[in-house]
Amino acid sequence: MSDDLLNNIFDNAVKGIQLIKNRKMLTIDYVPDKLFFREEETTTIAQTLSVALKGSRPSNLLLFGKPGTGKTAVVKNVIKKFKEKSASLGIEITVTFVNAKLANTAYKVLYEIAEEMSINKLETRNQVYFTGLSLGEATNRILDFIKKRKLHVIFIIDEIDSLVDKNGDDILYNFTRANEQFLDSGFITLIGVSNSLTFKDKLDPRVRSSLSEEEIVFNPYKIIQLQKILKERVKLAFCENVVTDGAINLCAAIAGKDNGDARKAIDLLRVASEIAERDKVSQIDEKFIRLAQNKIEKDTNFEIVKNSTTHTKIVLLAITKSKNGNTGEVYEIYSKYCKSIDNEPLTQRRITQIISELDQLGLVSSNIVNQGRYGRSQKIRITIPINTLKESLKDDPLFVTLINILD
Numbered sequence: 262m263s264d265d266l267l268n269n270i271f272d273n274a275v276k277g278i279q280l281i282k283n284r285k286m287l288t289i290d291y292v293p294d295k296l297f298f299r300e301e302e303t304t305t306i307a308q309t310l311s312v313a314l315k316g317s318r319p320s321n322l323l324l325f326g327k328p329g330t331g332k333t334a335v336v337k338n339v340i341k342k343f344k345e346k347s348a349s350l351g352i353e354i355t356v357t358f359v360n361a362k363l364a365n366t367a368y369k370v371l372y373e374i375a376e377e378m379s380i381n382k383l384e385t386r387n388q389v390y391f392t393g394l395s396l397g398e399a400t401n402r403i404l405d406f407i408k409k410r411k412l413h414v415i416f417i418i419d420e421i422d423s424l425v426d427k428n429g430d431d432i433l434y435n436f437t438r439a440n441e442q443f444l445d446s447g448f449i450t451l452i453g454v455s456n457s458l459t460f461k462d463k464l465d466p467r468v469r470s471s472l473s474e475e476e477i478v479f480n481p482y483k484i485i486q487l488q489k490i491l492k493e494r495v496k497l498a499f500c501e502n503v504v505t506d507g508a509i510n511l512c513a514a515i516a517g518k519d520n521g522d523a524r525k526a527i528d529l530l531r532v533a534s535e536i537a538e539r540d541k542v543s544q545i546d547e548k549f550i551r552l553a554q555n556k557i558e559k560d561t562n563f564e565i566v567k568n569s570t571t572h573t574k575i576v577l578l579a580i581t582k583s584k585n586g587n588t589g590e591v592y593e594i595y596s597k598y599c600k601s602i603d604n605e606p607l608t609q610r611r612i613t614q615i616i617s618e619l620d621q622l623g624l625v626s627s628n629i630v631n632q633g634r635y636g637r638s639q640k641i642r643i644t645i646p647i648n649t650l651k652e653s654l655k656d657d658p659l660f661v662t663l664i665n666i667l668d
């Protein structure tokens with residue numbers, strides 16, 4: 262490559278139109294200092310925790326709400342301030358924050374708690390190794406450490422439903438019961454955060470009642486609230502006059518229709534800005550939000566199909582080839598394709614179930630069509646572009662030949 266060409270690229274990068282002034286503010290982990298419309302939730306959590314500053318045990322707390330309603334952001338903000346306050350007052354309170362979904366296993370949740378409490382640095386006897394202990398032993402070591410040092414501890418477990426789904430509620434049982442053994446030697450408060458509204462039903466009644474000493478529900482944001490959240494984020498992240506009001510309103514409308522999810526609203530903005538940067542335009546208007554929406558949907562559909570089971574993939578192919586779209590015909594084509602790749606077909610009942618799962622995911626639509634004197638019949642259709650389907654099957658070796666039916 263010639264020097265001139267390289268110089269050109271670098272000069273353009275410097276001269277080029279700058280859309281974003283602070284990219285970090287559009288990332289998933291970024292928590293703004295100011296969270297709108299969550300004063301009540303913030304106050305309740307802060308008030309609950311504040312009794313710890315006087316040496317008493319705060320109630321356990323469960324936070325619920327749909328995705329993107331600000332649960333993690335609010336909790337993170339409150340504990341940040343709480344830690345600063347307790348440190349400035351010289352009060353020793355240990356606060357740990359673990360995301361159970363990211364930690365992935367119950368053992369890893371315990372390991373991360375131990376790490377955040379610095380057990381491994383401070384003691385040899387109660388160390389919780391990266392691997393190798395039983396869950397019971399790891400829990401006991403943490404509890405022993407708290408008891409011996411008479412610690413005041415607040416455990417926050419984000420996405421707590423993922424822990425319970427995978428490993429049951431034993432750890433939560435042990436933590437909530439531990440206060441009885443500690444007597445005056447320390448305490449544990451548990452704060453659980455979940456976006457599954459049915460999470461509580463999965464708990465043993467004893468765990469349920471102690472974990473939900475207090476509960477806070479985070480409601481979905483309304484469109485007008487999302488507009489305000491987006492407007493403020495735009496001020497922080499973008500250069501002036503880059504994002505039009507129309508674009509902000511459209512983002513809010515799309516995300517508002519979709520469960521009032523602030524994450525989705527901010528994601529739309531981020532993806533729109535990536536497309537605008539690539540196209541070297543100086544303004545982000547509604548068109549870029551629409552492009553972003555298509556891209557996000559396409560990426561999501563692609564991932565769903567790619568990670569589906571072989572049978573689900575074959576069902577999708579069969580639906581694209583079915584002329585009248587009824588379950589019988591789809592099943593017939595599906596069975597034929599299964600045999601062509603030496604796979605035993607599942608029962609028609611199971612395939613009907615798979616179709617209804619695909620319907621819920623929005624990959625297919627199945628409507629009942631009225632056929633006059635011939636009665637009513639089901640019409641199953643694929644709703645994602647054939648190209649997306651093709652792309653997501655491309656790397657699956659089982660589909661090398663079957664995929665040709667899409668041409």
Ligand SMILES: Nc1ncnc2c1ncn2[C@@H]1O[C@H](COP(=O)(O)OP(=O)(O)OP(=O)(O)O)[C@@H](O)[C@H]1O
Nearest residue numbers: 291292296297328329330331332333334456523524
């Ligand atoms: N009130 C708000 N003001 C400003 N930004 C917000 C507000 N609520 C949420 N956000 C932003 O929206 C995104 C999603 O919020 P958050 O991660 O707290 O959602 P959540 O309720 O924890 O969702 P999930 O259940 O999926 O974990 C974050 O980027 C956060 O900064």
Ligand SMILES: [Mg+2]
Nearest residue numbers: 332333334419
């Ligand atoms: Mg969260």
